[in-house]
């Protein structure tokens with residue numbers, strides 16, 4: 001049986017800011033079905049420590065990046081967790097990456113270096129008799145793991161998954177010593193990047209295999225536009241780079257059993273949820289589609305494009321219910337626009353239950369991202385018969401079948417894609433979406449197609465297992 005150690009900064013249901021947490025929470029269970037035993041190494045943030053019940057202390061460190069730390073083993077929601085309990089790094093008010101004012105924690109480099117160091121130590125000696133055969137890191141927070149493994153002489157293959165290349169985890173070179181990194185390896189072949197220490201580069205250089213969360217994003221990453229500084233390194237490692245599309249947790253996202261909604265198994269069952277959703281958002285009846293959007297509000301997600309394109313939806317009798325939080329400027333712009341339009345309703349905040357209700361009650365789900373490594377909300381939409389209107393990029397390109405004349409003629413379309421990623425193209429997308437919505441027969445066929453799409457983890461978990469096998473083989 002393969003044993004894999006996940007090194008990750010968030011994991012549902014304990015701590016989540018985005019899709020990374022969903023993946024870290026669902027993939028281990030999917031891998032367990034095919035004979036891969038995963039333990040998830042996760043920082044013991046204050047909120048995590050408050051949620052976990054009984055734990056077993058399995059290791060301790062007298063001084064881990066400036067203070068004592070312990071590793072605690074526990075099981076939560078079927079996940080086998082190793083919690084890095086390091087109060088000097090993780091026991092604080094505020095968010096997981098930043099202080100209550102929203103600024104990044106000044107010691108983020110140390111915080112996640114500690115996670116990587118703990119991972120390397122687990123890889124070396126194991127914990128309570130369990131030694132991983134694969135170390136699987138996610139995003140920059142896990143990037144320094146191969147450096148620490150190298151320092152300890154550990155040859156366990158490191159697999160690195162990029163969920164978002166936009167975050168590099170770069171930090172000033174003066175921290176070399178504090179982080180316990182080898183100054184001799186502070187070179188462009190290893191983890192030096194434009195004079196800084198780069199956690200993501202360390203991961204990309206040190207990984208036996210690299211993957212990202214869709215095939216299209218794996219190709220996009222090789223270009224300067226999408227690679228955001230890392231494209232050269234990725235081109236050099238192209239032979240070891242692949243794309244494995246994310247799945248969703250079909251137990252959590254199932255309209256037939258979802259405790260947050262009026263459950264349904266056919267598209268007809270959506271109407272009660274639509275009615276309830278309109279009430280929740282204070283929206284009246286309307287002729288056009290009720291669109292929903294659930295997202296972090298950042299530049300990546302194309303919310304500014306949406307604001308510009310919105311008249312094309314509203315003028316055709318469409319509606320939008322939006323839930324999100326993030327960039328204060330976008331939050332204000334959305335709230336102000338909502339004040340001026342009866343058919344736009346915005347809720348600023350983070351609300352898991354409401355996000356389920358939106359998937360159940362919406363006619364269409366919007367994802368107008370400038371780039372999107374995979375994207376999960378369009379997958380939830382498919383499963384709930386809520387048709388995606390998405391930008392043609394990354395995982396959005398790979399998971400939605402555009403209602404092109406050819407796809408409609410074959411009866412296989414599941415949504416609408418727009419390209420290029422601009423306000424004008426999105427506005428055109430709204431026109432196509434609204435026309436399709438009024439063609440009830442076609443719309444219903446598309447909804448049925450959507451609900452039948454295989455959006456679970458089965459295929460992709462098998463692809464991860466194959467990636468682990470390839471990483472193990474490469475070492476021999």
Ligand code: ADP
Nearest residue numbers: 018019295296324349350351352355375376377
């Ligand atoms: P990203 O990881 O870039 O944020 P994804 O689409 O992969 O994008 O994942 C986002 C996840 O976070 C989804 O599970 C989505 O439902 C959830 N989410 C984002 N914003 C909110 C919010 N305001 N309330 C509830 N869930 C949210």
Ligand code: GLC
Nearest residue numbers: 019020163213372373374375
């Ligand atoms: C990232 C990406 C998103 C992806 C998620 C999980 O946050 O922005 O596209 O779905 O990670 O892999």
